[in-house]
Amino acid sequence: MTDQIICPVCGSSLASDAQHCPYCNTIFGAVNRPSQGEASEAMPGSQPAPVQSPPGQIKLTGRNTQPLRPIQATPEALVPRLGDILVNEGLVSEEDIQRALALQEKRATVGRSLLLGEALTEMGLLERQDLDRVITRQLLSLHSALKEANRTLELRVQERTQDLENLVLQIRAAAEITQAAVSATSLDELLRRTVELLQQRFDFLLVSLFLPIEAGKAFLLQEAAGENAEQLKSQGMRIEAGSNSLVGWVAANKKPRLVTIGDGEFFAVREAMVAESRAEASIPILLNDQVVGILDVHHAKSYALDEEVLAILQTIGNHIASSLANIHLLETTRLGLKEISSLHKASQQIMQASHPDDILKVVSQTLSASEFSSIMFTATEQKLQAVLSRGLKTVISPDQDVSTPPLPPLPSLEVMRSLMPPGSPPLIIEPGKSQPLPDELAAFPKEAGWYGAVSFPIWCRSRLDGLFLLGMEYPGHIPQAIIQSFASLAGMASNALDKLYAFQTMQKRMEALQTMNTISQAVSVATDLDTLYRVIHNEVVRIIGDVDFLIAEYDARTNLIHISYMIDSGKLVNFDEPFPLGQGLVSILINSGQPLRLVENTEERAREMGAKILGRPAKSWLGVPLMVANEIVGAMVVQDLEHEFRFDEDDQLLLTTLGAQVAVALRNARLLDMMYHQAERERRLYEITNRIRSAADIQTILDTTSHELRKALNARHARVELGFREASPVNVEVKEASGAAEAQMEDLLGE
Structure with missing residues (x-):
């Protein structure tokens, strides 16, 4: 069986090299030539019915892939000329046609018009019945050509109408999504309604919204609608900025991008999300030139997404960015009221605190109740020791060991004192700021997973007693009013510590006076x-x-x-x-x-x-x-x-x-x-002297002296020797005496 093509107008089967359809007289051009087997389901002579989308759904066909209607000539061009038909059927020759045309011109010079058929019959070159038959056939062909021209025109009008309807639906969808975004009162509501409306109105396989985490180094799937949406959200899908994915590329380059299955690039990640996806587009949601989100869509048809659709999605993304800013402003206002209420409560607790640890505990509790990420430090041993953190990968609480979590390092206490002297405003640590900062402090927010941070010192008598930092997730995350509120909290804590220190100092001095009195009494008695x-x-x-x-x-x-x-x-x-x-x-x-x-x-x-x-x-x-x-x-x-x-x-x-x-x-x-020792010595000498004086002879004197010395000095043996040589002193020798006895001997002898 030879290859055939199908006429896109009447559905007739034709030879593969046919240049026109003899049944409907459609001429095929380069752009509308049917492929083999095209329109195989169309019945011969029927008109292809346009594909209808569900009510309110936009049929995405792409800019250069919409079905092209056949190129139709004018009805006069579709119907062959009478002379050509007569020559083709062999009723006359070309020479006969030329002779008849010459006769027409001759009669025209004298003011008489003569049709080609009349000239041929008048010259006897064509029978009248043959002429009538050919003319009848020519009129029928002209009628068919007129009908086909009207049909083609109707199809073109229908296509243009469909395009206009799609444009209107796109505008309506964008307006509806914009209205939903503007009316949303929370971030969750904004993201959920946006993805649902996009998926429903544009017939996407999957619509996903990613929000930045870790200061924009990665993006986390926050909301999705369509195939695998719940599964992807439950998995906590995370894509690194700059990674080999369309979302990663858009996050790094801040530009929208469209890829199809034919491109091959990023297809592995796309297939992991939706296996049936044949086209994917990602749109950056920009706010002050910062990527605050990424909109990602998938479609089952590779031709369904084009630059026009990308432009519409970018417009929707811009509205989402504005809505995000409004919601953040609303959240900030709500947070501001909450923080003010919390700070008012904290100020009352601080004023009632009776110990410095109670004041720092109130500050820690206030930070824990806040919706901002934070870290609390206390100054110990010339170092800043973390005692509480909230909203970090490493969570520290007062009930756990704070020496083991791997927190980013901070500069020394002396450096922090020089950076934030008493009375200075809070220190804002943010990329692109001109103030010189130590490397550890400049890198701290990024290593903690923040975009930036605000540092608030707590002072006591010009000594840095504590420090807490609030983390910024993106530029402007913490408004100035909130910063001032927390600065007031730090100021109240510092003032309370000063007053408490002054009170404790006065109390200590009063106790010191009482102590002096107590000790004076103790000394006197x-x-x-x-x-x-x-x-x-x-x-x-x-x-x-x-x-x-x-x-x-x-x-x-x-x-x-x-x-x-x-x-x-x-x-x-x-x-x-x-x-x-x-x-x-x-x-x-x-x-x-x-x-x-x-x-x-x-x-x-x-x-x-x-x-x-x-x-x-x-x-x-x-x-x-x-x-x-x-x-x-x-x-x-x-x-x-x-x-x-x-x-x-x-x-x-x-x-x-x-x-x-x-x-x-x-x-x-x-x-x-x-005095007591001297009195005791005098008493002993007096007793010994009295006993010696009461002796009757020399031997008794010597025995008494030896005995009393041995008794007084606790010695086991004592000997007294008397010499009668001139200028020879009396020698008293005490043997086997203890060290204490020797000392007593010295006392007794006055040596």
């Missing part, structure tokens, strides 16, 4: 130094807190230090043996005669002073010398093994004042001890 030391220790703990405590006595005559009283980790420690003045912090304190306070980098600073550290070094160390009349008699020390900045100037002043009274008590105790 104390006869036991251990009891006095316990009183002093209890008063110091009451004012300063639970710290290690030490009182050392110094004997300048022997250059020895004796630990008289020491509390270490809540336990009393006894030191029986004194030690010589050396290179420890207590020795440095005694040598200098000046108070010594180390509250940061204590170990390093002690080594710089030449001190030798034994055991676990303290984080904070405070010592004052005990002096009476410019004579150092000892030292009093407090230390904290866990916390830096544990002691301040008020604590030093308190210990210095207490030290003066302790020194007086220590000197009085020493004088009293010396």
Whole structure:
């Protein structure tokens, strides 16, 4: 069977090389030549019915792929000339036609018109009946050609009408989507209604809306309608900006783009979304030249999407961008009212706080209740320690260990103090800002998954006590009014800390006065130094807190230090043996005669002073010398093994004042001890002398002396030798005496 083509007008089967249809006289051109088997379902002589779309749905046919109507000539051109028919049927020859035409011209010169058929019959070249038959056939062909011309015209009018209807529907759809976007009161409603209307009105396989995450480094599927929509949303589909996908390309280049299955590019990702997709278009949703979203559509026909459809989608995308801005403004206003209410509540709680930790806790709770991503830091040991985070991949709460989560690093506390001095406005950390920032601070928002951040310091007496940051998801995410509200929160916290510190300082000084009075009374009545030391220790703990405590006595005559009283980790420690003045912090304190306070980098600073550290070094160390009349008699020390900045100037002043009274008590105790010791020596000498004087002879005197000395000195053997040589003294020898006995001997003999 030879190849055939189908006439697109009447549906007749024709040879593959036919140039026209003999049944309807349609002439085929280069652009409307039917392909083999085309219109196979059309009945011969029938008119193809146009494809109808559902009511309200736009039939996307593409700009250059709409069905083309056959090129029809005019009716006169479709009907062959009479002379051509007569020659083709062999009724006359071409010479006969020329002779008849010559006769026509001749008659025309004299004003008589003569038709070609009449001229042929008049000249006897054609029978009348043959002429009538040919003319009748020619009229029938002309009638058919007129009918076909009318049919073609009707089809063209129908096509143009369909195009206009599609344009109207497109305009209506865009207006409907715009109206839905404008009337939406929430982001979820805006995205849901947009994708649903696009999918319904344009018959897309899938419509997806992606929103930026991680400061625009990636885009997350936020809403979708059509095939696999729920599955894709449940999977949390994520596409990296610049990745090998159409959405990734549009995100990186900020330009709309259209691809079809024939292009091959990005098809793997497209097939993963919708297997039946043959065309995909992605539109960037731009706001202030920032990609705030991406609209992605899929169609089952490769010719269904073209530049006109892309332009319509871009218009819809522009409206979505405007609606996003309006919704963000609405959300910001709502958030502003919520934040103002929350901040008002926080201000009341801050004013009622009785401890600095309570103030910082109120700030943390306010941040937790806020809808902005945030991180809270407190200043500890010259570092900023994260205590709370919200809206980050790494979530920190006060109930968990905050030392392990991998948060981006911040500059040192000193650097942050220099960047945000007291009274300065909040520090805005945003790409493209001109202010110079340390690398760690400039990179912090991006590493935390934000576009930018706003930093709010919390001060106490010109000391940075805390810091919190609010994260910006996109430019302008945090309006100026919200920034000012949180700046007011930081300011209220700073003022409350200052007032609370002033109140605590005054209360501490009043307690110090009470302590001074208590210790003065204890000093005036104390006869036991251990009891006095316990009183002093209890008063110091009451004012300063639970710290290690030490009182050392110094004997300048022997250059020895004796630990008289020491509390270490809540336990009393006894030191029986004194030690010589050396290179420890207590020795440095005694040598200098000046108070010594180390509250940061204590170990390093002690080594710089030449001190030798034994055991676990303290984080904070405070010592004052005990002096009476410019004579150092000892030292009093407090230390904290866990916390830096544990002691301040008020604590030093308190210990210095207490030290003066302790020194007086220590000197009085020493004088009293010396007086008691001297009295005891005089009493013993008097008793021994009386017993010796009562002896009757020399031997009794010697025996009595030996016995009394052995008894007084606790010796096991005593011997008295008398020499009668001139200028030879009396020798008294005490053997096998203890060290204490030797000392007592010296006392007794006055040596």
